[in-house]
Amino acid sequence: MMVARAAVPQAPDTVAESVLTVEDLRVSYASRLGRVLAVDGLSFHVASGEVLGLVGESGSGKSTAAMAILRLLRPPGRIELGRAVVEGVDLLGLDDSALRRIRWRKVALIPQGSMNSLNPVMRAGDQIADAIAAHEDRTDRVALRERVDALLDSVRLGRDVAGRYPHELSGGMRQRVCIAMATALDPRLLIADEPTSALDVVVQRAVAETLLDATHRLGASLILIGHDLALQAQMVDRVAVMRRGRLVEIGRVRAMFQQPVHAYTRALLAAVPSIRDPDGARRWRWPVEPGDHRARCFLGSSCVQDGATPAEALPLMHDIGEGHFVACRFGERGDETTLVDRS
Amino acid sequence: MTRGEHPWTARRGWGAARRVLPRDSRLRTGVAIVVGLLVLGSVGPSLVGPAGLSLGAAGYSQPPSAAHPFGTDPTGRDVLTLLVYGTIPTLTIGVLAGGIGTGIGVILGLLSGYVRGPVDTVIKGVADVAVTIPTLMILVVLTALVKTQSIALMAIIIGLLAWPYSARAIRAQTLTLRERGFVTIAVLSGRNAFEVMFLEILPNLLPYVMASLVGAVSGAIVAAVGLQLLGLGPITTPTIGLMLQYAFQYGAVTRGMWWWWGPPTLFLVLLFGGLFLISVALDAFSNPRLRRVEAA
Numbered sequence: 242m243m244v245a246r247a248a249v250p251q252a253p254d255t256v257a258e259s260v261l262t263v264e265d266l267r268v269s270y271a272s273r274l275g276r277v278l279a280v281d282g283l284s285f286h287v288a289s290g291e292v293l294g295l296v297g298e299s300g301s302g303k304s305t306a307a308m309a310i311l312r313l314l315r316p317p318g319r320i321e322l323g324r325a326v327v328e329g330v331d332l333l334g335l336d337d338s339a340l341r342r343i344r345w346r347k348v349a350l351i352p353q354g355s356m357n358s359l360n361p362v363m364r365a366g367d368q369i370a371d372a373i374a375a376h377e378d379r380t381d382r383v384a385l386r387e388r389v390d391a392l393l394d395s396v397r398l399g400r401d402v403a404g405r406y407p408h409e410l411s412g413g414m415r416q417r418v419c420i421a422m423a424t425a426l427d428p429r430l431l432i433a434d435e436p437t438s439a440l441d442v443v444v445q446r447a448v449a450e451t452l453l454d455a456t457h458r459l460g461a462s463l464i465l466i467g468h469d470l471a472l473q474a475q476m477v478d479r480v481a482v483m484r485r486g487r488l489v490e491i492g493r494v495r496a497m498f499q500q501p502v503h504a505y506t507r508a509l510l511a512a513v514p515s516i517r518d519p520d521g522a523r524r525w526r527w528p529v530e531p532g533d534h535r536a537r538c539f540l541g542s543s544c545v546q547d548g549a550t551p552a553e554a555l556p557l558m559h560d561i562g563e564g565h566f567v568a569c570r571f572g573e574r575g576d577e578t579t580l581v582d583r584s
Numbered sequence: 585m586t587r588g589e590h591p592w593t594a595r596r597g598w599g600a601a602r603r604v605l606p607r608d609s610r611l612r613t614g615v616a617i618v619v620g621l622l623v624l625g626s627v628g629p630s631l632v633g634p635a636g637l638s639l640g641a642a643g644y645s646q647p648p649s650a651a652h653p654f655g656t657d658p659t660g661r662d663v664l665t666l667l668v669y670g671t672i673p674t675l676t677i678g679v680l681a682g683g684i685g686t687g688i689g690v691i692l693g694l695l696s697g698y699v700r701g702p703v704d705t706v707i708k709g710v711a712d713v714a715v716t717i718p719t720l721m722i723l724v725v726l727t728a729l730v731k732t733q734s735i736a737l738m739a740i741i742i743g744l745l746a747w748p749y750s751a752r753a754i755r756a757q758t759l760t761l762r763e764r765g766f767v768t769i770a771v772l773s774g775r776n777a778f779e780v781m782f783l784e785i786l787p788n789l790l791p792y793v794m795a796s797l798v799g800a801v802s803g804a805i806v807a808a809v810g811l812q813l814l815g816l817g818p819i820t821t822p823t824i825g826l827m828l829q830y831a832f833q834y835g836a837v838t839r840g841m842w843w844w845w846g847p848p849t850l851f852l853v854l855l856f857g858g859l860f861l862i863s864v865a866l867d868a869f870s871n872p873r874l875r876r877v878e879a880a
Contacts, residue, residue, distance in 0.1 A: 313768060345773045358765035362787040368766075371783075375774040422769065 259286040260430050260462040261310070261348075266323035266333075268302070268309045268486075271316075279305040279318070281486035284558075287430065292456065292463045294477035294494065296470065296509070302486040303466050307432050309333075311350055312340055327430065346376055349423035351416075351433040351452065358419050359407040365418045366393075366403025372422050392421040395458065396451050413444035417451055424455045431456055432464045437472065449476055470513050474498055479564070482506045488558065492565030502567045608868070614861030617854055625671025636662025637669060637822065648843050655843035658834060663827075667847050670822040673735050675855075677808045677823070680739035682801030685746025689800075690793055693751040694781045697758025708755065711748035719745050720810050727816045735808075735821050742807045749803075750796040757792055761785050795866035802859040809852065824848045 268280040280302040287293045295303045308314045310325040312332060325332045327347050335343065352358040359368055366389045373388060374380050390400050396417040407415055416436060423431055436452060437445040453476060456463040465477055473480055474494060481491040482505065490503040501507045558566045606612070636642065636652075639659045646656040654663035696707040719742075726741055761767065762785065770784045786793075811817050812825030815833070819826060831837075831845040 311772060313772065341774045341776070350769070350772055352765045352769065358769055360766040360770075360784055360788070362790075363784075371775075372769075372773040375779075419769075422773070 258289040260289050260291075260327065261287040261464075262324070262326045263306075263310065264324040264326070266306060266309060266325065267321040268305050268314065268318060269321055270318050278486050280309060283323070283483075283486070283488055285481055285488060285491060287462045287464060289429075290457075290460055290462060291479065292453070292465060292477045294473040294480035295464055295466045295483065296468055296473055296480060297483035298468065298509075300485075301483040303483050304434055305486075306483070307350075307434055307464065307466055311344065311348060311432065313350075342376075345372065345428065346426045347428055348430045348432065349426070349428040351419050351423045351431060351436045353435045353438055359415055361407050364404055364406060365410065369393075369403070369418065369422050369425055373425050376426055388425070389421075392425055393418075395424065395455060396421045411444075412440050413448050416440065416448050420448075420452055420455055424459060424461075427459055428461055430462045430464070432466070434466045435468075436465070437469075438467070445472070470498070470510065482509065488566075488568060490565075490567045490569075491558075492567075493563065496563065496565060502561060502565070503569045506567075608865045610861045610868075611865035614858045614863075614865065617858030618862065621671060621851070621855055621858070622675065624668060625675060628668030628671065632662070632665050632668055634665070634669070636665030645839075645841060645844075647841075654847050655841070657830065657841075657844050663843060663847055666822055666827050667824070667851060670824045670827060670848075671851070673821045674805065674808070674824040677735050677739045677742070678801040678805040680736065681743035681746060681804030681808070682797055682799075684740060684743025685800045685804065686750045686793065686797045688744070688747035689750025689752075689796065690754050690786070690789075692747060693754025694758050694785060696751065697755040698762050698781050698785065699777065704755075707751065711751045711755075714745075714748040715752070719807060723807055723811055724814060724816060727811055733818050733820065735818055735823065738808060738811065738817060739804065742804045746800050746803060746807075750793075750800060753792055753796055754789060757789050758785055761788055791866060791870035795863055795870055798859055798863040798866060802856055802863070805852075805855065824851055 263286065264284050266280050266283040267278065269276045269278050271277075283302070283306055285293070295306070297303050305314070305318065308318070309320050309323075310332060312335075314320060320333055323333060327343070330343060330347075332340070332343070332348070359365065363371075366386075369389045369392055370385045373385060386403075389403055393400055393402055398414060398417050398421070402410065402414065402418065407418075410418065419436075431452075433452060437448050440448060449472060452463070452465075465473065467473060477494050479492060480494040480497055482489050482503065484505050490497065490501065490506045497506065498510060501510055558568045560566055636656075639661060642652055642656045642660050642662055644656065644660045645658045646652055648655045652662050652664065654667065656662055657666070692707050692711070696704045696711075722745060723742065726745075727738065730737065730741065758781075767780060767784060770780050775784065808817065808823070809825040809828065812823065812829045813832060815829060817823070817825055817829065827848040828845065831841075831848070836842075836844040
């Protein structure tokens with residue numbers, strides 16, 4: 242079943258200068274229950290210098306999408322379809338050696354804070370130096386040492402950290418080392434997969450600021466994956482909401498968080514406890530039906546729009562103004578007059 | 585954060601090895617024994633001299649005396665001299681064969697665990713089958729065919745058959761390490777498969793490799809001695825196994841010549857005891873579940 246391709250949403254103020262353009266990405270996992278679509282027709286772009294948030298519940302496909310873009314997906318995961326274009330080069334179509342040359346130079350990853358992202362038996366400085374040396378053949382030790390020092394400075398770590406092993410560093414320091422590694426080759430795009438999970442709120446904030454600083458300093462773009470909506474609200478320019486492998490809404494973070502359109506976005510935001518409305522989160526119930534692709538548009542019984550019948554076809558992304566796109570057949574604020582053409 | 589404050593991560597790496605291992609009394613005892621035997625083998629020959637090696641140099645079948653502390657054998661050779669000269673060749677067989685076996689095992693284990701797929705199926709399949717076949721049986725056939733006349737050749741043959749044990753251990757560890765974040769980062773930052781295996785994963789496995797090596801060394805010595813007891817070893821170089829071969833062949837036990845078979849037996853007991861202690865200590869280090877609770 243092929244769904245008509247949704248237009249790639251463009252932010253209003255950025256037209257051509259996109260660092261990453263993802264088109265119709267489809268990723269599946271082979272499982273005992275058959276093929277499960279983890280990412281289904283995902284399209285978005287990241288403008289130059291922009292910070293894009295990618296949010297959604299666990300299993301919504303955000304990490305899978307990131308891994309697919311970086312070509313880190315391993316069986317049973319499989320990229321079925323799509324393009325991920327960085328500066329005119331489709332990452333998904335590259336052979337291994339070309340991929341090795343371009344990855345980390347153009348696109349780097351800052352892994353989850355809870356992951357063992359540093360080699361426990363290598364000094365932090367050596368790991369940063371190795372990442373540089375792997376891409377630049379001629380690097381003398383002194384120059385490398387200086388670059389490592391500069392990188393550590395840039396993430397506000399002392400130079401002595403270079404000589405330490407990961408177990409001698411705190412969680413926040415380790416994550417800063419990861420940021421230093423990721424920015425070592427001046428990439429155009431950083432992908433941070435829940436970079437501050439497993440850190441306490443104070444450290445979380447400090448690491449998040451370091452990450453933003455580093456991104457701006459390089460003039461790079463950042464995709465920030467996570468489900469901490471408060472953090473997203475502070476850090477990102479635009480936010481994309483995913484559910485069941487599809488984008489349901491994307492737009493400027495301020496506008497979207499103030500006036501979410503899609504029922505799921507509203508539910509997601511309502512789930513954040515509010516001091517003004519302590520019972521707010523309880524009004525929303527979203528049944529979890531793994532693998533139930535009939536309800537992909539989330540209408541029907543679980544939709545807040547009373548009286549709606551489950552959609553037979555998937556609603557397409559449509560523009561509701563100012564770079565705000567939503568995948569709901571009800572238009573703005575549930576007004577049926579702005580129904581999308583589903584032909 | 586100061587050193588050793590992080591109990592979980594502190595268990596990995598050489599920093600931890602340096603802290604934990606020197607305090608382990610089993611390791612210290614084991615190392616002391618093995619080093620002691622090494623000293624015996626390296627310093628001993630220059631002290632006793634080669635005179636006792638020639639046939640009929642001393643009286644025949646003499647019990648221990650002041651001139652011959654460990655007595656002499658029926659051909660008139662000095663038992664102490666034989667023991668001292670046989671030490672280094674015996675240890676050489678063990679280290680050479682153990683090193684070859686562990687080296688092959690590490691390479692195959694890393695390949696099997698990291699590359700996976702058909703490579704893994706073949707290596708794992710062969711290793712699993714190989715460990716069920718008694719090595720000595722294959723060795724007997726092989727050495728009879730090759731007619732080993734040098735200890736190096738015997739060591740190579742033993743080593744070539746010793747890899748499945750370490751391959752299995754290294755494979756199992758590689759399987760868990762390859763899923764760690766730092767491997768993902770290494771791949772992403774442009775390291776190829778060999779660099780990931782040998783520069784990222786292998787350093788994490790060094791405690792396992794060491795434990796595996798020690799086990800392989802003592803296994804190799806057992807195999808060598810076993811072959812020699814069956815009369816299948818080289819007879820040109822003095823070794824502990826060769827001493828035992830002659831002792832049993834010429835009825836040392838029934839003739840009551842305890843000084844003939846006793847010293848080499850004691851030597852092997854000490855050597856295996858020492859290696860066993862080292863291996864247990866290294867095992868406890870690389871597998872924290874076996875480690876006794878450390879005092880805070």
